[in-house]
Amino acid sequence: xxxxxxxxxxxxxxxxxxxxxxxxxxxxxxxxxxxxxxxxxxxxxxxxxxxxxxxxxxxxxxxxxxxxxxxxxxxxxxxxxxxxxxxxxxxxxxxxxxxxxxxxxxxxxxxxxxxxxxxxxxxxxxxxxxxxxxxxxxxxxxxxxxxxxxxxxxxxxxxxxxxxxxxxxxxxxxxxxxxxxxxxxxxxxxxxxxxxxxxxxxxxxxxxxxxxxxxxxxxxxxxxxxxxxxxxxxxxxxxxxxxxxxxxxxxxxxxxxxxxxxxxxxxxxxxxxxxxxxxxxxxxxxxxxxxxxxxxxxxxxxxxxxxxxxxxxxxxxxxxxxxxxxxxxxxxxxxxxxxxxxxxxxxxxxxxxxxxxxxxxxxxxxxxxxxxxxxxxxxxxxxxxxxxxxxxxxxxxxxxxxxxxxxxxxxxxxxxxxxxxxxxxxxxxxxxxxxxxxxxxxxxxxxxxxxxxxxxxxxxxxxxxxxxxxxxxxxxxxxx
Amino acid sequence: xxxxxxxxxxxxxxxxxxxxxxxxxxxxxxxxxxxxxxxxxxxxxxxxxxxxxxxxxxxxxxxxxxxxxxxxxxxxxxxxxxxxxxxxxxxxxxxxxxxxxxxxxxxxxxxxxxxxxxxxxxxxxxxxxxxxxxxxxxxxxxxxxxxxxxxxxxxxxxxxxxxxxxxxxxxxxxxxxxxxxxxxxxxxxxxxxxxxxxxxxxxxxxxxxxxxxxxxxxxxxxxxxxxxxxxxxxxxxxxxxxxxxxxxxxxxxxxxxxxxxxxxxxxxxxxxxxxxxxxxxxxxxxxxxxxxxxxxxxxxxxxxxxxxxxxxxxxxxxxxxxxxxxxxxxxxxxxxxxxxxxxxxxxxxxxxxxxxxxxxxxxxxxxxxxxxxxxxxxxxxxxxxxx
Numbered sequence: 001x002x003x004x005x006x007x008x009x010x011x012x013x014x015x016x017x018x019x020x021x022x023x024x025x026x027x028x029x030x031x032x033x034x035x036x037x038x039x040x041x042x043x044x045x046x047x048x049x050x051x052x053x054x055x056x057x058x059x060x061x062x063x064x065x066x067x068x069x070x071x072x073x074x075x076x077x078x079x080x081x082x083x084x085x086x087x088x089x090x091x092x093x094x095x096x097x098x099x100x101x102x103x104x105x106x107x108x109x110x111x112x113x114x115x116x117x118x119x120x121x122x123x124x125x126x127x128x129x130x131x132x133x134x135x136x137x138x139x140x141x142x143x144x145x146x147x148x149x150x151x152x153x154x155x156x157x158x159x160x161x162x163x164x165x166x167x168x169x170x171x172x173x174x175x176x177x178x179x180x181x182x183x184x185x186x187x188x189x190x191x192x193x194x195x196x197x198x199x200x201x202x203x204x205x206x207x208x209x210x211x212x213x214x215x216x217x218x219x220x221x222x223x224x225x226x227x228x229x230x231x232x233x234x235x236x237x238x239x240x241x242x243x244x245x246x247x248x249x250x251x252x253x254x255x256x257x258x259x260x261x262x263x264x265x266x267x268x269x270x271x272x273x274x275x276x277x278x279x280x281x282x283x284x285x286x287x288x289x290x291x292x293x294x295x296x297x298x299x300x301x302x303x304x305x306x307x308x309x310x311x312x313x314x315x316x317x318x319x320x321x322x323x324x325x326x327x328x329x330x331x332x333x334x335x336x337x338x339x340x341x342x343x344x345x346x347x348x349x350x351x352x353x354x355x356x357x358x359x360x361x362x363x364x365x366x367x368x369x370x371x372x373x374x375x376x377x378x379x380x381x382x383x384x385x386x387x388x389x390x391x392x393x394x395x396x397x398x399x400x401x402x403x404x405x406x407x408x409x410x411x412x413x414x415x416x417x418x419x420x421x422x423x424x425x426x427x428x429x430x431x432x433x434x435x436x437x438x439x440x441x442x443x444x445x446x447x448x449x450x451x452x453x454x455x456x457x458x459x460x461x462x463x464x465x466x467x468x469x470x471x472x473x474x475x476x477x478x479x480x
Numbered sequence: 481x482x483x484x485x486x487x488x489x490x491x492x493x494x495x496x497x498x499x500x501x502x503x504x505x506x507x508x509x510x511x512x513x514x515x516x517x518x519x520x521x522x523x524x525x526x527x528x529x530x531x532x533x534x535x536x537x538x539x540x541x542x543x544x545x546x547x548x549x550x551x552x553x554x555x556x557x558x559x560x561x562x563x564x565x566x567x568x569x570x571x572x573x574x575x576x577x578x579x580x581x582x583x584x585x586x587x588x589x590x591x592x593x594x595x596x597x598x599x600x601x602x603x604x605x606x607x608x609x610x611x612x613x614x615x616x617x618x619x620x621x622x623x624x625x626x627x628x629x630x631x632x633x634x635x636x637x638x639x640x641x642x643x644x645x646x647x648x649x650x651x652x653x654x655x656x657x658x659x660x661x662x663x664x665x666x667x668x669x670x671x672x673x674x675x676x677x678x679x680x681x682x683x684x685x686x687x688x689x690x691x692x693x694x695x696x697x698x699x700x701x702x703x704x705x706x707x708x709x710x711x712x713x714x715x716x717x718x719x720x721x722x723x724x725x726x727x728x729x730x731x732x733x734x735x736x737x738x739x740x741x742x743x744x745x746x747x748x749x750x751x752x753x754x755x756x757x758x759x760x761x762x763x764x765x766x767x768x769x770x771x772x773x774x775x776x777x778x779x780x781x782x783x784x785x786x787x788x789x790x791x792x793x794x795x796x797x798x799x800x801x802x803x804x805x806x807x808x809x810x811x812x813x814x815x816x817x818x819x820x821x822x823x824x825x826x827x828x829x830x831x832x833x834x835x836x837x838x839x840x841x842x843x844x845x846x847x848x849x850x851x852x853x854x855x856x857x858x859x860x861x862x863x864x865x866x867x
Contacts, residue, residue, distance in 0.1 A: 194817065200651070207639065352631040355545050419631070428635075439637075451643070454853055
């Protein structure tokens, strides 16, 4: 993975930069010891590592602004970091950068139930937002798999989704306002506790900009009242085609499940081995459908879904009769990545496809898997088309990682070819940066880079992510 | 503006060539779809009109994927009829501005998107911008740009879809738009409370919206306080009864079935239609809605007020004279946190009073920067959003 050439003059000034940072930040907010900065050398995309120049952990918007003003003035790149759970290398450092970690921005500032929002500092974890409001019966809807660890700052940067976004939307649909600090250290409020400010939707473009437009220090988030209850049902089908047809029929019937998860045969068997969730191991595909509401509403919805599924001759049907059985149905799905990690190294992809293309895409992935000799298991948010193929490889075998990356790139090209996209919820980061040209024309990318030019004219925030390096270099040269 | 300077290209490529030529010549363009929302924002200073009306083809409609892709010029009524035939609709219940603005014509998808138009269901299903999956547009140099796509989950690159939605054409001419859809529910029930004062009504609506019963509309209009529930019949019946019990403390609760007309009236603010005066649209946090209205009433005449979005969206009718109440309205909203838009007023008033609230300096600088990058020659709807 090529990263931008570190600026030698910045690296040469390392001691001065650290000294100046200590002038504007408390002593314990600046980390420069080589051993300690190494803890920040990568995020959850662990194949790529680079220790940063230094790390800062500010405690307030004012400290963030002071540090950014200073670093902007000195021309030092800054890589913002939430909890470092990005699977796309969204927080991968460069050798000449300062990591700005939000871990100490960890306060819940305000909860307002009549108006249904919560205001937090962005270092709080996703799950702790719900934790702050659940006693009153409320929750924060976006639920990425890493929700125990991941920070709201990172959720906003990557516009994180989750298993329940079919009904509740992703981060951008639940984000009402932010306090943002620009690379130049200017503090601004965008949006608030009200809806739909007129003017350009700066909040909309900020969310999902992968930390390249500004550092978000506080956020106003929409909270929702928890439904009365939820219950999953599991179906095993003979093939992926049949499961795909069942998904289409459910959606077509006007039933709106809160989650609609799909696993193919290899995924079922690995998860079952690991979790003993009682999955039908001889099935070619499995669907977990979850609905919400009062007990009678749940019964009504599940009977509709059952009736639809029966038309597709399911090999197995399991409706949860208790909270324990519901947990068991979810256990296998939720432990999928852990289960896969037990048997092999793997790479998790994140492309999205139009759901009608599922059978075709799975068939092609199977063919490609056979051709390159690497196994693949498919996990899929079927309601919204977000696929998570897991490619199995051996990190200790020379050439296997490269082979796996090439296979992954081919799958993502296929996603784009059938009308989908490179990434549904993980973000581009460094991982998919060089594939952007598959989905976007030069003009498409120029329009996106124009936004970057406005928010961060010196291109110092989170360098080397999202856009191919050569595309950025050419764009910036043309601007000069 | 002469008719000779009105262009209605039949293809995106033609439109791109026209914009490129206009950029070269400095011809300022007013972008028009159906023309029904032309009265929104400040008057445009243009040399010619550019219509998207002929870009009206449906590119893709997949009911089983709840996905629609269509030309920006597609008529909203045609689209709604096509979706309804499959039991589907746009989720955000877009307001029809014709009654309020006294406008003629047929609203288009592009105009709706350019103005980020939503309705009562916005509070539960999200705004127009939340349902948008993708756009194609022609920037102010004539370059064709696409962003987003046709799939529900997509974080590939920056989200220019949201940036274009509500940009009033200032960042490009929309040529194609993509949406996620929702099924039309089997049935609808509206809970109706009578005679509550504004603050009590909003408290009742907050209780309804904070309940687990998935309220999709929450309004207070003409002495009636309304909460809407949609879905399959058994589910609606169950939730309506539970919600009625939860709201009993606020008074007797009536239940009306399938009353689309009532919600259409809320959506289109028909109560103010045909009545003289200026119309303000305030967005605040719901509990501040009645406070803002009361504070404004103390200092300037308000002829009528109605509340949507659980109290967070306030419509005010004020006399269209002087500043139409601007100073008082904007001061009240600024104090509470929120914003006020002048939606309807005589052209002279709209030239005097900025229809959109002034942005704080740092945001205004970013917005100016974006307009300059997307439309360097300043030819796209100049004046509409900001001077």
